[in-house]
Amino acid sequence: MPYAEVNGTTLYYRVKGSGLPIIFVHPPLLEGNNFDDQLEQLSDTYQIITVDVRGHGRSPYSKQPLTIPLIAGDIRGLMDTLEVKKACICGYSTGGSVALAAMLAYPGLFHGGILISAMSEVSDLMLRSRFWAAIYTSGLHAKRVLTAAITWGNASSPENFKKLYSAALRGDIRNHKQYYKSGLTYSCTQRLKEIPLPTLLLYGKKDSGFHKYAKMLHRQLPNSTLHFIPKAKHQLPTKWAGPTNRLIRQWIEAQPFATTGRRILRDLQETHVPIPVFEPGTIQEEPNQQA
Numbered sequence: 001m002p003y004a005e006v007n008g009t010t011l012y013y014r015v016k017g018s019g020l021p022i023i024f025v026h027p028p029l030l031e032g033n034n035f036d037d038q039l040e041q042l043s044d045t046y047q048i049i050t051v052d053v054r055g056h057g058r059s060p061y062s063k064q065p066l067t068i069p070l071i072a073g074d075i076r077g078l079m080d081t082l083e084v085k086k087a088c089i090c091g092y093s094t095g096g097s098v099a100l101a102a103m104l105a106y107p108g109l110f111h112g113g114i115l116i117s118a119m120s121e122v123s124d125l126m127l128r129s130r131f132w133a134a135i136y137t138s139g140l141h142a143k144r145v146l147t148a149a150i151t152w153g154n155a156s157s158p159e160n161f162k163k164l165y166s167a168a169l170r171g172d173i174r175n176h177k178q179y180y181k182s183g184l185t186y187s188c189t190q191r192l193k194e195i196p197l198p199t200l201l202l203y204g205k206k207d208s209g210f211h212k213y214a215k216m217l218h219r220q221l222p223n224s225t226l227h228f229i230p231k232a233k234h235q236l237p238t239k240w241a242g243p244t245n246r247l248i249r250q251w252i253e254a255q256p257f258a259t260t261g262r263r264i265l266r267d268l269q270e271t272h273v274p275i276p277v278f279e280p281g282t283i284q285e286e287p288n289q290q291a
Helices: 033-043 070-082 094-105 124-137 143-154 158-169 173-187 189-193 207-219 241-253 255-272
Strands: 005-007 009-016 021-026 047-051 087-092 110-116 200-206 225-230
Touching: 005 070, 009 033, 009 070, 021 033, 021 070, 021 094, 021 200, 033 047, 033 087, 033 158, 033 241, 047 070, 070 094, 070 173, 087 094, 094 110, 094 173, 094 189, 110 241, 124 143, 124 173, 124 207, 143 158, 143 173, 189 207, 200 207, 200 241, 207 225
Parallel strands: 021 047, 021 087, 087 110, 110 200, 200 225
Antiparallel strands: 005 009, 009 047
16 A cells, blocks of 8 residues: 655555546545545646645554644645655545645645535534534444444445445544634634645535535635636535536646646657556555445
8 A cells, every 4th residue: 555654654555547647535534535526537638646645544643733734735745755756636525634734835736626525624513513523422322323423424325435435444533623723723814825836616506505615715816717606516526526627628738737737648658658657556446344
């Protein structure tokens, strides 16, 4: 299995495909397999990289408490390990806060950002209540209850639920709780204007509680494109993977950095220079556990 030693910890990651790298960051409790549809459907054109945050999935427990900036630093360390010079970063839900933190801290490492059902702060009562409920449940060590609730909400089918649930159970509830707590208190809203990178914002039309954050990001980010996916709710990477992936493709292909990449690729092909391709490790799934 592919593991990387990064910033004093060990991270499990997966890589598939070649071309423009896109790094996907999951929210608390879930893990990198939440992006399996992106890994399979987008890797024909791009190099898809998923990672299990410290203490999540196959990445072991972190003695250093998780924070949004720490996870952003881990993304930078993983890029160094994989020799990825520049990438797009995609964050889902609280993973979007990590993506924003990474673009603020290391702007030279990214072509742009893709924020899916994301937020730059947690400021409304309903969302804060959900975070506090997850933190409280984590404190009770009700790991299976919390894991079942979160993975069921993100599952696109009963089979997908079993896979997400068994994978999430591998994580450490202490790190899950820290990720939730950091997501609750983190805010970069006042710094959004410092991010000139092109940013794609994707939200579900029926995810009305997050429309506030969609409009906030669209208003504050200098170079953002906002799409609401019809009939969709919050869980876009799994339950609405088709339209989500199509919009990601369309947005990337419209960006100047994608045009430059295609021109370089064409020049290499015409001069018969070998094109370097990252050889991903074998993707292995552990047996599913019943809920």
